[in-house]
Amino acid sequence: MDASGTDRDTGAGAGRARAALVAGVRGLALAVVGFAGSLTLFVLSALSIAFVVLGVGVFTTPPVLSLVRSWANRRRVLAAEWSGVRVPAAYRPFPEAPRTGVMGVVERCRLMLGDPATWRDLRWLLADMTAGFVTALLPAVLALYPLEGYALAAGLWRVVTDGTHVGWWFGFVPVGGQGSAFLAAGLATVLLVAGFFLAPALLRVHFLLTRAVLAPASGELAARVQVLTETRRDAVDTSAAELRRIERDLHDGAQARLVAMGMDLGTIEALIEKDPRAAKEMLARARRSSADALTELRDLVRGIHPPVLAERGLGDAVKALALRLPVATDVDVDLPGRAEAPVESAAYFAVSEVLTNAVKHSGADRVRVGLHHSGATGVLRIAVTDNGNGGARVGAGSGLSGIERRLGTFDGVLAVSSPAGGPTTVTMEIPCALS
Amino acid sequence: MRVVLAEDLFLLRDGLVRLLEAYDFEIAAAVESGPELTKALAELTPDVAVVDVRLPPSHTDEGLQCALAARRARPGLPVLVLSQHVEQLYARELLADGNGGVGYLLKDRVFDADQFVDAVRRVAAGGTAMDPQVIQQLLSRRAADDTLGALTPREREVLELMAQGRSNAAIAAQLVVTERAITKHTSNIFLKLGLPVSDDDNRRVLAVIAYLDQGR
Numbered sequence: 001m002d003a004s005g006t007d008r009d010t011g012a013g014a015g016r017a018r019a020a021l022v023a024g025v026r027g028l029a030l031a032v033v034g035f036a037g038s039l040t041l042f043v044l045s046a047l048s049i050a051f052v053v054l055g056v057g058v059f060t061t062p063p064v065l066s067l068v069r070s071w072a073n074r075r076r077v078l079a080a081e082w083s084g085v086r087v088p089a090a091y092r093p094f095p096e097a098p099r100t101g102v103m104g105v106v107e108r109c110r111l112m113l114g115d116p117a118t119w120r121d122l123r124w125l126l127a128d129m130t131a132g133f134v135t136a137l138l139p140a141v142l143a144l145y146p147l148e149g150y151a152l153a154a155g156l157w158r159v160v161t162d163g164t165h166v167g168w169w170f171g172f173v174p175v176g177g178q179g180s181a182f183l184a185a186g187l188a189t190v191l192l193v194a195g196f197f198l199a200p201a202l203l204r205v206h207f208l209l210t211r212a213v214l215a216p217a218s219g220e221l222a223a224r225v226q227v228l229t230e231t232r233r234d235a236v237d238t239s240a241a242e243l244r245r246i247e248r249d250l251h252d253g254a255q256a257r258l259v260a261m262g263m264d265l266g267t268i269e270a271l272i273e274k275d276p277r278a279a280k281e282m283l284a285r286a287r288r289s290s291a292d293a294l295t296e297l298r299d300l301v302r303g304i305h306p307p308v309l310a311e312r313g314l315g316d317a318v319k320a321l322a323l324r325l326p327v328a329t330d331v332d333v334d335l336p337g338r339a340e341a342p343v344e345s346a347a348y349f350a351v352s353e354v355l356t357n358a359v360k361h362s363g364a365d366r367v368r369v370g371l372h373h374s375g376a377t378g379v380l381r382i383a384v385t386d387n388g389n390g391g392a393r394v395g396a397g398s399g400l401s402g403i404e405r406r407l408g409t410f411d412g413v414l415a416v417s418s419p420a421g422g423p424t425t426v427t428m429e430i431p432c433a434l435s
Numbered sequence: 436m437r438v439v440l441a442e443d444l445f446l447l448r449d450g451l452v453r454l455l456e457a458y459d460f461e462i463a464a465a466v467e468s469g470p471e472l473t474k475a476l477a478e479l480t481p482d483v484a485v486v487d488v489r490l491p492p493s494h495t496d497e498g499l500q501c502a503l504a505a506r507r508a509r510p511g512l513p514v515l516v517l518s519q520h521v522e523q524l525y526a527r528e529l530l531a532d533g534n535g536g537v538g539y540l541l542k543d544r545v546f547d548a549d550q551f552v553d554a555v556r557r558v559a560a561g562g563t564a565m566d567p568q569v570i571q572q573l574l575s576r577r578a579a580d581d582t583l584g585a586l587t588p589r590e591r592e593v594l595e596l597m598a599q600g601r602s603n604a605a606i607a608a609q610l611v612v613t614e615r616a617i618t619k620h621t622s623n624i625f626l627k628l629g630l631p632v633s634d635d636d637n638r639r640v641l642a643v644i645a646y647l648d649q650g651r
Contacts, residue, residue, distance in 0.1 A: 290546070294542075307522075308524065311488070311495040311496040320523065323523040324523070324576075325576070326575065326576055
């Protein structure tokens with residue numbers, strides 16, 4: 001029983017020793033390769049980004065930063081494999097259908113430089129070649145350095161000194177003969193014992209440091225979660241309210257009219273032979289009811305999803321909207337494709353509401369709407385300018401805050417410039433891709 | 436008179452076929468999609484096409500696009516476009532070539548069979564049939580216009596019907612007055628709006644619509 005216990009202890013000890021040795025070797029490799037790689041990449045990145053000003057950098061930066069990313073990703077994999085430290089990556093995605101040619105390169109460069117994760121990567125390169133180097137070296141020192149101490153004690157001291165002077169330092173031990181070489185061996189033992197227990201933990205420290213620098217700040221994520229929670233609640237509230245409104249409109253409108261029509265038709269059936277004149281009158285009424293029901297349904301449909309929007313997309317839908325306004329409205333559209341349906345719909349109703357506001361409250365006699373999508377920034381930008389009295393504000397019960405909330409669902413923003421006396425410009429931006 | 440009909444909903448297509456046949460039209464083809472419509476318009480050379488704006492397979496404004504393309508290939512090909520909603524944007528596109536033979540009506544207008552068939556005949560004859568809603572939108576947007584303000588209520592009424600594409604005789608019948616009275620009203624209107632007087636009904640309609648639509 002005792003023997004087997006000892007065996008187990010020996011087995012565990014051997015495993016531990018192997019782990020310490022492996023950690024040491026890995027630490028050494030990390031320190032050497034990591035230092036060289038991080039230093040090279042940092043210098044390359046810094047040069048490339050500096051050359052963006054000259055134009056050349058625009059072409060070199062994406063590949064260099066891609067290298068940095070794969071370098072960082074390699075470290076993420078090692079962190080997980082060697083020490084079980086998970087370092088989350090949070091690079092922003094590239095557009096699904098990237099552009100080709102020069103514009104594609106420019107867009108890629110801009111996206112990469114605009115990504116906070118890129119700057120975190122660069123910060124990490126600096127940390128990796130300094131603090132990272134030291135923390136990777138420590139387990140290596142504890143696991144491998146003692147070998148030198150034993151080698152000195154075993155006779156290697158003769159190579160560095162003839163015994164009359166200090167020819168070598170092992171740590172803080174001056175080696176000047178066999179005696180001090182034994183002292184070095186003692187220190188080596190202390191280091192070895194320390195390494196035996198600490199080397200894997202120290203390697204883990206290196207990866208924890210990596211995580212501290214490389215992982216997205218939790219504050220950033222918390223803020224994002226907060227925004228998402230709010231906008232999601234707004235979106236759910238808005239759509240629930242919309243559904244209630246549609247239900248009420250159908251119930252009191254078209255549905256009621258169809259009931260009345262069915263009733264009239266029943267009466268007509270009964271009257272048609274007895275009193276053809278009255279039947280004819282009721283027929284006319286039934287036809288009017290059906291026409292009214294159609295008109296109501298049409299208005300309702302326009303409020304849910306305007307048919308032009310479905311048929312032609314945002315640009316023409318806003319043009320059609322402008323044609324319905326009592327105020328002269330110029331629409332300038334520069335959209336190379338169509339956004340996703342929910343974005344189009346949100347943008348349309350936002351424009352619709354801003355225009356309604358302008359017509360109702362501003363006293364303007366001229367309105368301009370600009371719709372532009374920039375492929376470089378991936379943002380749909382809508383500007384509505386009127387020459388009215390100004391004084392429009394977000395949150396003054398103006399409906400603008402409602403628009404702001406609904407755009408929030410798509411990470412869109414709204415800005416109002418409306419000095420007293422006008423003009424008023426409402427600018428909305430929604431990040432989206434066109435297809 | 437040979438008609439090509441494009442409407443994707445079976446009930447409506449069937450109803451339109453029955454209605455037109457009851458009024459002695461010959462249905463050359465009744466199709467349900469954009470590609471079929473394009474083919475029918477090219478091969479059957481109908482006297483008039485009655486087309487739903489929204490057609491499969493895309494379920495966008497495919498019917499309108501097919502009609503516009505067919506008119507580019509064969510200028511003046513009479514086309515009456517039907518829709519669940521009317522948009523000035525589409526009306527403009529239909530009128531843009533100035534060739535006439537264009538109609539644009541809400542589907543509801545089919546309820547009044549006589550008027551609807553009258554519109555189809557008018558379009559087939561190279562005339563115009565604009566939905567009252569389109570014309571009302573044009574008029575309401577120019578409500579503050581001084582020139583239009585100078586018209587008497589009766590003249591405004593006549594202008595509205597004229598812009599829809601009705602002939603003097605039809606306007607007279609609708610307003611229950613003599614045709615001579617209408618002729619007098621129309622010349623007054625043209626004078627007040629500063630438009631050149633024309634005997635050609637179609638030219639007259641297009642001039643009025645263009646006048647109402649200008650400045651936008």
